[in-house]
Amino acid sequence: MTEHICAEIVPIFEQLNHDELVKVSNLVVHHHFQKGEVILSPNTPSQLVIIAEGAAKTYQLSASGREQLLSVLDNGDFEGEKNLFGVVNQELYVETLKKSAVCTIATQEFQQLLAEYPSIALKLLKSNAEKIAALEKQNQLLNHDSVEQRLATYLLDLAKIKNSNQFVLPMKLKELASFLGTTPETISRKLRLFNERQLLTQKQHTINLIDIEELEALKSA
Template identity: 85%
Template sequence: MSEHICAEIVPIFEQLDHDELLKISSLVVHHHFQKGEVILSPNTPSQLVIVAAGAAKSYQLSASGKEQLLSVLDAGDFEGEKNLFGVQNQELYVETLKNSAVCTIATSEFQQLLENYPSIALKLLKSNAEKIAALEKQNQLLNHDSVEQRLATYLLDLAKIKNNDQIVLPMKLKELASFLGTTPETISRKLHIFSDRALINQERHTITIKDSTALEELKNA
């Protein structure tokens, strides 16, 4: 497993020259985690975690103690940046979905870095704004009162993002269920209902939207 990839693959470190990358690499600690390990929680030290290879999920716990999925982190994605600005992490968890290579940067050292390289702070800001936009969208999703509305909205949004009526679900149904605030069983049933009504075609994780107008009506019902 390569030991010096993090700084090069992360978007916020793009466009830095070789010397700058070297300085960052000296602050980075490399780890390897098995599938299912919790790598960031309210109990772990304050740090930025970067997924170098593999995948992880970030989530918070609901009142009843269940996972509420926030996002799936693939290679190059990171989480915990609010730790870097002195915000105490009280609710955020990050757990590996596969065996993964993960890099961490401690808060104190990163603050030093931000002072020396303001361009990194700007990229972090942009990335953070995008993350907030995604969370606002999910918040809007969860405000729809029925699962059918939430699922219809999600599918239409995904098709819009990909600019294609044929979409591939980016996560397991179990995770999609958590993302939409429901159960895998209900997701499975609703997808079948949509298929029966000829709103979509489903072949495993590949879904083709056949009647977007009907789905639009459903989500606004």
């Protein structure tokens, strides 16, 4: 990992010049985590977490302790920006999905950076608004009674985002099941059913949507 790779790969820092990136890098603390380690929770210090290499999931726990997946973080993604604006983390967890290199910046130090570079604060607000919109969309998904409806809606939305009817699922079945509020076995069974009905084909994690019209009908059922 180079000296300031974390600053270079995060979109909120993309307009900073070399000297400014080095200044950001001086605030960064580098960590290495194994799969399954929690790197952000209500019990950890307030900080911005950046995935330099690897992957992590963000989730909340229900009153019964059930995990509800919110998103999957890849290289360059970050979490914890709400902390920078004084919001106390009471429910968000970030856990590595594989061996990962992670960078953190303490909230107090990052707030000083925001005072010097207001454009970063605007980008953080935009990022936070996008995450809120994504959560609202997920809540709409979970309002569907049928898992088939949720899965069809998710796949169609993903095709629009990728601008292609063929794409690679961005998460494993376990994470996808948590995201859609069901079990991995149910997701696997529904994907086989969609395949049998010739709505799609699946090869490992690659999905090819075939009958868009029928999937749209299923989504609206």
